[in-house]
Amino acid sequence: MSKTSNLNRVDGRAKVTGTATYSAEYKTxxxxxxxxxxxxxxxxxxxxxxxKKAEWAPGVLAVITHLNVQKPxxxxxxxxxxxxxxxxxxxxxxxxxxxxxxxxxxVADTFERMRYAAGLIKAEYIxxxxxxxxxxxLPKAKMPGGDRSKDxxxxxxxxxxxxxINIEAEYVMPADVHNPMELANIIAKWENDKxxxxxxxxxxxxxxxxxxxxxxVNPEDVTVHSEYLGGAFGMGLHTWPYEVAALIAxxxxxxxxxLVLHREQMFTNVGFRPMTLQKMGLSATKEGKLTxxxxxxxxxxxTYEDFTEATVNMSRFMYDCANVNTKYRIAPTDFGTxxxxxxxxxxxxxxxxxxxxxxxxxxxSMDPIEFRKRNHAETDxxxxxPWSSKHLLECYEAGMERIGWKNRKNTPGSVKxxxxxxxxxxxxxxxxxxxxxxxxxxxxxxxxTMVLQCSVNDMGPGTATMMTAIGADVTGMPADKIIIDxxxxxxxxxxxxxxxxxxxxxxxxxxxxxxxxxxxxxxxATKDPLFKKLKIEDLQFADGVVSSRKKSSVxxxxxxxxxxxxxxxxxxxxxxxxSDEAKKxxxxxxxVHFVKVLVNPNLGKIKLAHIVSCADVGTIVxxxxxxxxxxxxxxxxxxxALMEDLAIDHRYGRAINNNFADYHVPVNADIPxxxxxxxxxxxxxxxxxxxxxxxxxSLVGMAPAIANAVFNATGxxxxxxxxxxxxxL
Ligand code: MOS
Numbered sequence: 001m002s003k004t005s006n007l008n009r010v011d012g013r014a015k016v017t018g019t020a021t022y023s024a025e026y027k028t029x030x031x032x033x034x035x036x037x038x039x040x041x042x043x044x045x046x047x048x049x050x051x052k053k054a055e056w057a058p059g060v061l062a063v064i065t066h067l068n069v070q071k072p073x074x075x076x077x078x079x080x081x082x083x084x085x086x087x088x089x090x091x092x093x094x095x096x097x098x099x100x101x102x103x104x105x106x107v108a109d110t111f112e113r114m115r116y117a118a119g120l121i122k123a124e125y126i127x128x129x130x131x132x133x134x135x136x137x138l139p140k141a142k143m144p145g146g147d148r149s150k151d152x153x154x155x156x157x158x159x160x161x162x163x164x165i166n167i168e169a170e171y172v173m174p175a176d177v178h179n180p181m182e183l184a185n186i187i188a189k190w191e192n193d194k195x196x197x198x199x200x201x202x203x204x205x206x207x208x209x210x211x212x213x214x215x216x217v218n219p220e221d222v223t224v225h226s227e228y229l230g231g232a233f234g235m236g237l238h239t240w241p242y243e244v245a246a247l248i249a250x251x252x253x254x255x256x257x258x259l260v261l262h263r264e265q266m267f268t269n270v271g272f273r274p275m276t277l278q279k280m281g282l283s284a285t286k287e288g289k290l291t292x293x294x295x296x297x298x299x300x301x302x303t304y305e306d307f308t309e310a311t312v313n314m315s316r317f318m319y320d321c322a323n324v325n326t327k328y329r330i331a332p333t334d335f336g337t338x339x340x341x342x343x344x345x346x347x348x349x350x351x352x353x354x355x356x357x358x359x360x361x362x363x364x365s366m367d368p369i370e371f372r373k374r375n376h377a378e379t380d381x382x383x384x385x386p387w388s389s390k391h392l393l394e395c396y397e398a399g400m401e402r403i404g405w406k407n408r409k410n411t412p413g414s415v416k417x418x419x420x421x422x423x424x425x426x427x428x429x430x431x432x433x434x435x436x437x438x439x440x441x442x443x444x445x446x447x448x449t450m451v452l453q454c455s456v457n458d459m460g461p462g463t464a465t466m467m468t469a470i471g472a473d474v475t476g477m478p479a480d481k482i483i484i485d486x487x488x489x490x491x492x493x494x495x496x497x498x499x500x501x502x503x504x505x506x507x508x509x510x511x512x513x514x515x516x517x518x519x520x521x522x523x524x525a526t527k528d529p530l531f532k533k534l535k536i537e538d539l540q541f542a543d544g545v546v547s548s549r550k551k552s553s554v555x556x557x558x559x560x561x562x563x564x565x566x567x568x569x570x571x572x573x574x575x576x577x578x579s580d581e582a583k584k585x586x587x588x589x590x591x592v593h594f595v596k597v598l599v600n601p602n603l604g605k606i607k608l609a610h611i612v613s614c615a616d617v618g619t620i621v622x623x624x625x626x627x628x629x630x631x632x633x634x635x636x637x638x639x640x641a642l643m644e645d646l647a648i649d650h651r652y653g654r655a656i657n658n659n660f661a662d663y664h665v666p667v668n669a670d671i672p673x674x675x676x677x678x679x680x681x682x683x684x685x686x687x688x689x690x691x692x693x694x695x696x697x698s699l700v701g702m703a704p705a706i707a708n709a710v711f712n713a714t715g716x717x718x719x720x721x722x723x724x725x726x727x728x729l
Pocket of ligand 1: 233498500
């Protein structure tokens with residue numbers, strides 16, 4: 001274990017003491033206040049919109065609708081709007097595509113006057129029949145474009161139908177909403193005809209590109225600051241209409257504009273995990289060898305974007321099986337567009353696959369872990385490649401031990417604690433572990449500090465802490481002498497924070513740039529009279545001090561070296577990417593969630609007694625932030641399993657539980673004794689640290705673990721999330 005593997009969050013104090021600055025908090029002289037006014041129908045056209053009262057209200061600076069908007073240059077391009085990164089082109093015309101679609105922007109000199117004026121706007125509509133129920137639009141389902149979404153067949157299609165023992169089942173995943181604590185928020189302004197944004201984004205460079213595209217400006221001329229995020233869970237992966245709206249308004253009034261969505265708009269305007277219907281077919285021999293696996297999914301999208309995720313893909317490689325086929329379809333509803341949400345695709349897909357595996361184990365009268373072990377995939381049969389590393393079996397063992405799996409009985413309802421039925425369940429998770437091109441600049445300054453710069457941002461996983469730890473490990477600099485400069489454009493280009501790839505991508509670039517920087521420091525030292533006749537390999541750098549390896553009393557601080565050479569700083573900037581060697585391997589992280597539930601059969605109440613989340617995610621770079629990721633992801637999975645459900649009143653096409661009183665997410669009292677176990681074995685091919693992705697596999701597999709535990713407790717197989725008490729009774 002290295003000394004940095006247990007660092008506290010380097011930005012923790014700033015966050016908990018309120019000194020961390022979130023987008024809407026930047027002190028901006030002359031800032032004005034804007035909001036979006038939403039449609040009150042789900043589909044149709046705006047017949048008229050009366051803005052006069054709002055325009056005449058005190059303090060109002062602008063009321064912008066489709067009738068008076070100066071359309072951004074990008075709207076006029078004949079181009080697939082998806083490429084704009086914000087598929088809905090706000091205020092483009094009079095059409096309404098979903099309930100609460102922005103139909104007007106109101107700007108005033110104070111927040112209160114803005115809200116008052118917004119309430120004065122009245123629109124009349126020409127309604128058209130809408131459909132927000134996925135079940136009703138299934139005839140419109142289509143195969144989306146893109147290789148990942150194509151039908152997949154290995155061996156015989158639908159082989160499960162003729163298997164020795166088979167099961168067939170359908171699973172329903174409702175729409176879930178990200179709902180980070182921090183609302184979507186932005187301050188937008190124009191400086192010399194160039195956009196400047198302080199906004200909630202998971203990718204500074206991605207936001208530059210999409211804003212550049214919308215407004216017809218060079219992305220390099222777009223300035224984006226997104227230095228702190230109060231959670232995002234995927235909603236910050238798109239550039240959304242509210243961001244474009246703030247820029248449209250700012251341009252019109254030539255003043256900075258602040259726009260913060262209200263909580264209700266977080267349910268309608270910034271994406272969600274789409275509702276998805278899934279069918280599973282499995283067959284096996286009596287001995288428990290899988291002989292057929294079919295996974296079909298149809299997911300909700302919007303009428304203005306083909307949103308896709310890899311819902312069925314996990315079924316192609318998770319288990320050893322000769323005959324596998326998958327189908328993925330999307331169908332448009334008259335609702336806002338979905339977006340990736342933590343564990344996108346796999347979170348939904350694992351619910352079907354891992355419940356079906358449990359159902360099959362039950363039918364075989366076999367322990368569900370034993371069944372999985374008999375079908376353990378030694379290689380990736382989809383890509384026909386070896387795994388870069390896979391320690392899933394260790395996760396099973398560790399979890400069984402910690403949860404007390406030996407107390408589980410295969411016959412449901414046979415374990416009791418007082419009035420409560422006891423159930424044990426598990427679910428396996430996985431997520432791709434990729435690495436993308438990233439640049440990091442490492443600078444040693446004359447004051448003895450080291451600065452690491454990258455435009456990547458940190459929505460909460462602890463990216464700054466990870467960068468500090470790796471920087472300290474590589475250079476030997478004390479962690480408290482390392483300063484992280486991140487989350488703004490103009491810094492060396494980092495990736496979007498998404499797809500569990502940040503540590504692999506940014507960490508590698510920190511590693512590489514710090515390696516080069518250390519070399520430069522030692523090289524400079526060889527030219528110093530103090531180290532005369534010593535070669536670079538005779539020198540070492542640690543704690544900010546260069547010394548002779550043979551005689552450590554011969555030493556000098558790096559800061560002194562810079563000073564002697566009249567240098568203010570020593571800089572190394574490296575762009576890092578994965579090797580060609582790595583292309584020979586299949587990179588996945590693996591997780592297994594174990595749960596013990598208590599179910600009261602008379603009340604239908606479910607209590608989580610104990611959860612254990614085990615993961616094979618390569619080297620753990622920081623134990624605290626990794627454990628935080630794992631427990632946080634598991635809690636997301638608990639919400640998905642037991643609470644979260646975006647309810648739509650289909651008569652109006654309207655989200656009705658659009659607040660935290662009615663849309664439930666887990667709180668502290670819902671979370672039991674929670675344990676985390678990491679295999680912590682280095683992946684030989686992933687990156688210099690040997691780490692794999694962690695942010696998403698931490699959620700994937702939790703919902704089926706809970707569903708399987710509820711079955712083990714009660715004998716009730718609940719195939720529709722969330723598992724609420726009415727479904728138990
Ligand atoms: Mo993640 S859904 O890629 O933020």
